[in-house]
Amino acid sequence: MYFDNELKALKRASRYRAIELYDSNIIDLASNDYLGLAENKHQLKRAYNLVKSFDRFAPKASLLVNGYHPIHQLFEERIATLNGFESALVVGSGFLANIALIEALVRRGDTLFLDSEYHASGILASRLLENVVQFTHNSVKDLEERLRQSSAKRKIIAMEGVYSMSGDIAPKEIFELANRYNALLIVDEAHSSGTIGKSLLGIFDYYNLEIKPNYIKMGTLGKAYGSYGAYILSSSEIKEFLINRGKPIIYSTAPSVFDTALALVNLGYIQKKGIILARKLQKRRKLVAEILGIACKSQIVPIKQPSNKRAKELQTILLNEGFLVGAIRQPTVEQPIIRLIPRLGVKRRDLKRALELLKYADG
Numbered sequence: 001m002y003f004d005n006e007l008k009a010l011k012r013a014s015r016y017r018a019i020e021l022y023d024s025n026i027i028d029l030a031s032n033d034y035l036g037l038a039e040n041k042h043q044l045k046r047a048y049n050l051v052k053s054f055d056r057f058a059p060k061a062s063l064l065v066n067g068y069h070p071i072h073q074l075f076e077e078r079i080a081t082l083n084g085f086e087s088a089l090v091v092g093s094g095f096l097a098n099i100a101l102i103e104a105l106v107r108r109g110d111t112l113f114l115d116s117e118y119h120a121s122g123i124l125a126s127r128l129l130e131n132v133v134q135f136t137h138n139s140v141k142d143l144e145e146r147l148r149q150s151s152a153k154r155k156i157i158a159m160e161g162v163y164s165m166s167g168d169i170a171p172k173e174i175f176e177l178a179n180r181y182n183a184l185l186i187v188d189e190a191h192s193s194g195t196i197g198k199s200l201l202g203i204f205d206y207y208n209l210e211i212k213p214n215y216i217k218m219g220t221l222g223k224a225y226g227s228y229g230a231y232i233l234s235s236s237e238i239k240e241f242l243i244n245r246g247k248p249i250i251y252s253t254a255p256s257v258f259d260t261a262l263a264l265v266n267l268g269y270i271q272k273k274g275i276i277l278a279r280k281l282q283k284r285r286k287l288v289a290e291i292l293g294i295a296c297k298s299q300i301v302p303i304k305q306p307s308n309k310r311a312k313e314l315q316t317i318l319l320n321e322g323f324l325v326g327a328i329r330q331p332t333v334e335q336p337i338i339r340l341i342p343r344l345g346v347k348r349r350d351l352k353r354a355l356e357l358l359k360y361a362d363g
Contacts, residue, residue: 014308015329022324027350029340030326034195034299035277036345037226037266047262059254063090064243067254075264076231082271083201084211085233089242090255094190094220095121097230100246101186101218102158103128105238111152113143115159117166119188120332122158137163140173147181155183161192161203165333167300169196172207178214186216194224195281195299199274213237221263224270229255229263277344284342284351291355302328303338303358311336317361323354 010016022028037043050071051057059067072090080088091097102125106112111131114122115138126132131152136142147155157178159170169192178185189202197205202219204211217233232242242249270277281299289295292303305311308329315327315338326339340358342351 013330014312025322026319026324027322027346027354028324029343029346029351029354030324031341031343032191032223033226033345034224034281034341034343035226035270036343037224037269039345040226040266040269043226043262043265043269046265047258050261050265051258054257057257059257061254062250062252063254064250069254069257069260071257071261071264072254075260075267078264078267079231080233082199082267083204083217083233085215085217085235087234087236087239089232089234089239089249090260091230091232091249092252092255093228094119094188094218094222094230096248096252097218097220097232098122098188099125100242100248101216101232102126103247104242104245105184105186106131106156107154109152110154110156111150113146113150113155113157113183115170117163117168118158118160119164119190122188138168138171138174140171140177143174144177147177147183155181156186157183158186159188161187161189161206162196162298162300164191164300165328165337165339166302167296167298169206169297170203172209175207175209175215179212182214184214184216186218189217189219190223191298191300193219194270196297198278200224200270200278221259225263225266227263227266228259280344283348284344287348287352288340288342288355291352291359299341299343301340301342303340305336305338308336311338314338314358314361318354318357321354321357323350323357325354325358 061067076088076090098121102122106129111133112126112129113133113135114126116134117137133146135146159174162169193202194200199205213235219231221227221229285296288301294301311327311329315325318325328339329336
């Protein structure tokens with residue numbers, strides 16, 4: 001009654017969305033479970049046993065009251081050490097982490113330089129600020145020009161390691177610009193942690209970068225780490241500031257203890273089997289290149305479509321054959337795409353069959 005016309009307009013434009021419960025037999029090539037850990041019952045059992053060894057299994061309150069659990073601390077210590085950062089902080093979700101970082105760190109007189117394809121959570125947070133400059137996606141030249149012209153007392157750059165819709169990897173030169181202009185650099189590694197780099201630690205690992213005090217890494221637990229939640233890696237000073245000024249950290253219930261435990265055991269699994277997993281990911285990317293002719297450096301395969309309608313049609317064709325892929329439409333992307341994830345939880349022969357079907361149907 002209140003939004004009937006708006007809903008009808010969305011349906012006419014093929015932009016209508018609905019939450020669906022898919023058959024468990026459908027082969028998942030749509031989710032961000034890049035390493036297949038969300039289906040690993042051995043890891044699930046390990047996490048359960050870890051949580052069961054403590055008297056308390058739920059956070060009960062915010063981090064600043066008494067919601068901070070020993071499992072939170074164990075996870076923070078492990079992920080900070082692995083990535084070479086001074087400190088880590090668990091957060092409820094990647095969305096909340098971006099809101100906390102951008103809203104808290106950008107103060108009066110500062111300027112935020114935001115990649116034009118940054119995640120929607122960062123875009124939303126930036127609307128709370130006065131001085132925001134968007135630079136052309138992955139353009140080192142445009143960013144440098146805007147940094148050079150800025151008289152802000154403090155400059156903060158926000159980019160992603162791997163971009164969620166295009167699969168693009170951020171250029172190394174942006175790290176160099178941040179250093180040259182003494183800018184804080186926020187790197188959203190939601191789609192790069194666990195998928196790129198020699199040890200699958202993300203873009204810092206991929207470029208073999210030395211961690212510096214101006215670097216901040218944010219990542220999620222709900223993608224390659226097969227769980228739910230998020231983390232922020234930074235200097236101890238920045239962590240201290242976020243604990244005191246980051247509203248989503250202060251005013252949210254602490255992250256799920258069980259989900260943090262699951263991420264912790266999965267982190268150990270990735271650390272132990274990183275080389276093998278990296279080889280398997282590379283073989284999946286090679287198969288995509290051989291069949292679809294798309295060379296990708298990440299685990300995100302975007303296939304452009306002429307219209308929203310065609311994207312939904314192609315998704316339905318594959319669904320009828322037992323495969324689920326993403327049909328991504330505006331406003332998430334400018335041009336509709338089929339978003340395929342060659343995840344390790346899918347057998348290679350099934351991936352090959354899906355790619356061949358997609359090639360034929362999209363031809």
